[in-house]
Amino acid sequence: MSESTAVLSTPPAAPPTARILGLHLGVLAVLFALHFVLPDYHHISLSRIMVLACFAMGYNLAFGYSGLLSLGHAMFFAAGLYAAGLVAQFADIAAPGGFLIGVAAAALVALTLGAIALRTGGVSFMIVTLMFAQAVFLIIYYFGTYTRGDEGFVVPDAMRVLLGLDLADPTVRYMTALALFAACLMGSLALARSNLGRVLIAIRENEDRARMLGYDVYRYKLTALTLSAVMAGAAGAAYGLLFGYVGASFASIQYSIYPLLWVLMGGAGTVLGPFLGTVLMFYLVDLTSAATTAYLLVVGLVLIALILFFPKGILGTVRERYLPWLP
Amino acid sequence: MDFGPYFLLASLEGAVGAAVLAVTALGLSLVFGVMRIVNVAHGEFFMLGAVIAWWVASLIGIHPAVGFLAALVVSPLVVGSVAILAERTVLSRLHYDPEATIVATIGMLYVIQQAVLMTYGPEARPVQPPFDFRIQLPWFGYSAYKLFVILAAVVLLLAVWWGLTRTRLGLMMRATQIDRETARAFAIPVDRVYAGVFAVGAALAALGAVLVVPVQQAHYLMGHDPLLLSFITVIIGGLGSLRGTVLAAVIIGMSDGIISVFFSPTLAKIIATLAVAMVLVARPQGLFGERAP
Amino acid sequence: MTTFKDRRPAGGKANTTGADTTGLKGADTKPAKSGPSRRGVLAGLGAAGALTAMPGFVRYSQAQSAEPIKIGFQVHRTGIGAAYGRWYDRTTMAATKLINDAGGINGRPVEIIAEDDGTDPKRGAEVVEKFATQHGCDIAFGTLFSHVVIGSAPRAGELKIPYFVVSEGHHVASGMLNRYTLQPGITDVKSQVIAMAPWVSDNLGKKVTMIFPDFAFGHNHRDFFTEAMAAQGGEVIEQIAIPPTESSFFKYFPKIPSETEVLYHVMVGPGVLTFVKEMGEFYGSNRPEIFGFIDSLEAVDITSPGLEFLDGTYLWEGNPRQAQADQSEHDKFYREAVGVDARGASVDDPKDVSTYAHMFGCWETLNIVKVGMEACGYSGTKDRGALIEAVEAMKDMPESRAHPQGAKVFNGKTHQVFGHQFISQVQGADLVKVHTTPIEAGYYEDEVDYTTQPL
Incomplete structure (x- = not known):
């Protein structure tokens, strides 16, 4: 393939497919097994982490693989969250429908606002996405009659049903989160190893060169951003339906920064990195907040230390030093 | 209120906002322009400036004007020192990699916020303006201090401009901005210039905060909006263009004041936010940038 | 929203009864599944002590061997609610000390x-989960900010842990x-606002302009007060919503x-000093009557x-911040105990000024929990439902040391208490109480009957 010459960050040798598949399926198997052994608190937390990791994986598609540093991914998450929540609240549309509507809403936001934002690049892209996300945040407030603004609303229990199963039930919730997580993880993996993924990496590494090679860079980026938004929106919709709450804080700038943080921590451009980053960040906050009220201080210092000593994120550094085949 | 006076009022408010924004954003613009990094902790330097201003003012406590003047000197010095420390211990070791810097400065943001929460506390505390004088116009009253803020900001901006164009340090900064390697070849201590720029950037944020704190209050979460606005201003103005930054600050500040006359407030914010985005889509290099970033 | 929970298997309560030595108990309900059940595997592992050896699990392993009643206190230590959180914390500690x-x-x-929720609904929900499943708390308690309450409540309901909020x-x-x-x-807030309208209309004026933050808290004020004012023959002639991200207010005046005869303001957040100051600059001495929260x-x-500028204006107070001339001995006692x-x-x-108008809620809530637990003979998490029923059965709460803010009437159906409200005037450096509303002034029709929902 001609574009593979543009891929600078993966080794020339063919990656060992069996090993890669084994690793990722192994992770999923471990997560499945953990369902039976984890204490309740960690069981609940892991359900939530898996959903948020989908958000991070979506972000990774845009940032890690395509080099699109967005500061507005909260709008995609919020689009999924609110679409699913609002149709549950006002149209009595329950989980499977609400979830799909949420995903569609996120894709729609990507295909409109995202398509406009992609007319820019670099820092301008950061700001435009930031601004769009801020506008979405304010729009949620503006339509406070329906969204209840900052307070948000509780998703009716009766709508939190999937194929007759109660999504508020811990087992159902865990398995639903795991299913979504598995879909996003394997989707990311497939994408990273597909032609599309390679073209995206080529664009990330050298956009002009990719263009010169005849690729329609804009279309590829829009595809990447839309897929990214779909995952983020799926995470948002799932979050609302699984945990029963929809609120504007999930559309705030913080929730655009979190996935960036999770991805950078775990390793941008690695398939498992976003999940690792999400897990570590959750437990970092959780454990330090139990020990000290100054947990933000600890979180801050850990971030600084990580970036000093693991500049490519944990899995990025691991790949660089020990496991060059890691996707 | 009639339209004319209302418009005047909104313009005055816009001008005050623009003045503070120009000073604060200029700090970010310097760092952005010379070092090519995004300092997410810029808003926290702003907040730190306000908190230190409160401390200085309440420690001195003779007359508000004395406290204010002392804060005007002490606050940027302290914040600048903190910035140098952060630059030397963290940023320089990251070799100013843009992405790594974002994470590191997010870390700094948390550290500074929490440190202030633990020492200063969660309350919003006011600093008395150096003079408390209200100008009564025929239609409404207006704080004389706010007009002073506009004036002070103009003086500060001129001082920065003079420093950059007329001093040796300014020359070194500009040389580093244009071409780091060549500057190094000409024996410019690039490392020290970087530390200096980072400190000056932070000090400008602190100065902006000292100016605004008699109007608002010092609060440990106050850094969020200035960061966002500065960020937007710098990009809209055009990366690395200080003149663009100042002009963008004026446009953004003024429009924030004036749009609120015509639309319901939250809708006005939405429109202003989308307008910024669309400006960038039309001109990705910013209004005054020379080339695409 | 109730029908659905009926379908859940009833295994939950049984799970919470045993003194599980691994500390891995919880109130979760699990449907029976084929294959190895989560509970079965857990028990096996727990017996082997495998999990208790893992870091982070050890300290919770003796959850039930000691006998204190554990109250999970969801506190705003960081984030926008931190100033409130600090005083909620002090009040809670003082009340607990007295009870003990x-x-x-x-x-x-x-x-x-106590666990910090960062004044964030996501973290709030996690904290409630932590109380229920890791700390083995009997109840969760103490939240102020509405979005944290609304974000956490569904989880409290699912985990069946009583969740006592102090959020207004x-x-x-x-x-x-x-x-x-x-x-x-x-x-x-609905009751507070309704109770204010007659006094405002009788004493300050009939034409009111409202200034409020453009989010749910402000919208509550807008809707309830506008309605209540109309019922009094007054009128809200203008509603000015301030956007959530605003830090300067002058341009809205x-x-x-x-x-306008009366200006009704209810700004929250750190920008409020700016708000008042700019209002003063705008009006000077020629102002309408001003009433605020x-x-x-x-x-x-x-x-x-x-x-x-606030001199001479009126403020709603949930509990008079300054000791008044007619201070009750209960308030005196409470004030001293909290410091x-x-x-x-x-x-x-x-x-270091307190959040006096709200924090009494923590004190009174803890005392109600005490009365409720004693009424139902609360012995452990299996009695959580009984505790809810015991509190629902409460009605009159006379003014006492347990209720220093004043007498209250609890509505078991809506799970909401109603009490006296106060209006104070700013007189120089003092807040002087000028009016106390009767409890009934804040009544409104029930909007829900929670007692029909299953426990």
Whole structure:
């Protein structure tokens, strides 16, 4: 393939497919097994982490693989969250429908606002996405009659049903989160190893060169951003339906920064990195907040230390030093 | 209120906002322009400036004007020192990699916020303006201090401009901005210039905060909006263009004041936010940038 | 929202009864599944002690071997609610100390397990989960900010942990939440606002302009007060919503119509001093009557520079910050126990002003929990449902040391308490109480009957 010459960050040798598949399926198997052994608190937390990791994986598609540093991914998450929540609240549309509507809403936001934002690049892209996300945040407030603004609303229990199963039930919730997580993880993996993924990496590494090679860079980026938004929106919709709450804080700038943080921590451009980053960040906050009220201080210092000593994120550094085949 | 006076009022408010924004954003613009990094902790330097201003003012406590003047000197010095420390211990070791810097400065943001929460506390505390004088116009009253803020900001901006164009340090900064390697070849201590720029950037944020704190209050979460606005201003103005930054600050500040006359407030914010985005889509290099970033 | 929970298997309660030595108990309900059940595997592993050896699990492993009643305190230590959180914390600790000094609850000491929620709904939900499943708390308690309450309540309901909020939000009585969420310690905003309208209309004027933050809290004020004012023959002639991200307010004042007789303000957040100061600059001495909610000025010294303009204006107070001439001995006792001086500041630091109008809710709620637990003979998490029922059965709460803010009436159906409200006038450096509303002035029709929902 001609574009593979543009891929600078993966080794020339063919990656060992069996090993890669084994690793990722192994992770999923471990997560499945953990369902039976984890204490309740960690069981609940892991359900939530898996959903948020989908958000991070979506972000990774845009940032890690395509080099699109967005500061507005909260709008995609919020689009999924609110679409699913609002149709549950006002149209009595329950989980499977609400979830799909949420995903569609996120894709729609990507295909409109995202398509406009992609007319820019670099820092301008950061700001435009930031601004769009801020506008979405304010729009949620503006339509406070329906969204209840900052307070948000509780998703009716009766709508939190999937194929007759109660999504508020811990087992159902865990398995639903795991299913979504598995879909996003394997989707990311497939994408990273597909032609599309390679073209995206080529664009990330050298956009002009990719263009010169005849690729329609804009279309590829829009595809990447839309897929990214779909995952983020799926995470948002799932979050609302699984945990029963929809609120504007999930559309705030913080929730655009979190996935960036999770991805950078775990390793941008690695398939498992976003999940690792999400897990570590959750437990970092959780454990330090139990020990000290100054947990933000600890979180801050850990971030600084990580970036000093693991500049490519944990899995990025691991790949660089020990496991060059890691996707 | 009639339209004319209302418009005047909104313009005055816009001008005050623009003045503070120009000073604060200029700090970010310097760092952005010379070092090519995004300092997410810029808003926290702003907040730190306000908190230190409160401390200085309440420690001195003779007359508000004395406290204010002392804060005007002490606050940027302290914040600048903190910035140098952060630059030397963290940023320089990251070799100013843009992405790594974002994470590191997010870390700094948390550290500074929490440190202030633990020492200063969660309350919003006011600093008395150096003079408390209200100008009564025929239609409404207006704080004389706010007009002073506009004036002070103009003086500060001129001082920065003079420093950059007329001093040796300014020359070194500009040389580093244009071409780091060549500057190094000409024996410019690039490392020290970087530390200096980072400190000056932070000090400008602190100065902006000292100016605004008699109007608002010092609060440990106050850094969020200035960061966002500065960020937007710098990009809209055009990366690395200080003149663009100042002009963008004026446009953004003024429009924030004036749009609120015509639309319901939250809708006005939405429109202003989308307008910024669309400006960038039309001109990705910013209004005054020379080339695409 | 209730029908659905009926379908859940009833295994949950049984799971919570045993003193699981691994500390891995919880209130979760699990459907019976084929294959190895989660519970079965857990028990096996727990017996082997495998999990208790893992870091982070050890300290919770003796969850039930000691006998204190554990109250999970969801506190805003960081984030926008931190100023409130600090005083909620102090009040809670003071109340707990008194309860323990008097022999605890049912002879068992009370232990407060505090977790910071960062004033964030996501973290809030996680904290409630942590209380229920890791700390083994009997109840969760103490949340103020509405979005944290609304974000956490569904999880409390699912985990079947009683969740006592001190939020003054209308979300409990509106029926949005669930049977496990109660607000017995503080009157909700709807009731507060309704109770103010007659006095404002009789004493200040009929034409009101409202200034409020453009989010749910402000919208509650807007809707309830506009309606209540109309019922009094008054009129809200203009509603000025301030966007959530605003830090300067001057440019909104021209929107106030000149025929305004009363300006009603209810700003919250750190920008409030700016708000008052700019209002003063705008009006000078020629102002309409001004009535506001002290929510704006909680934890703020009324003598702060810039607040001079408030002199002569009126404020709603949930509980008079300054000790009044007719101070009850209960308030005196409460004030002393929490460590608040006669001006409403910390006895250790006169600059450290309390959130007096709200924090009494923590004190009263804990005392209600005590009464409720004693009434139902609460012995462990299996009695959580009985505790809810015991509190629902409460009605009159006379003024006492347990209720220093004043007498209250609890509505078991809506899970909401109703109490007296106060109107104070700023007189120089003082807040002087000028009116006390009767409890009935804040009544409105029930919007929900939580008692029909299953436990």
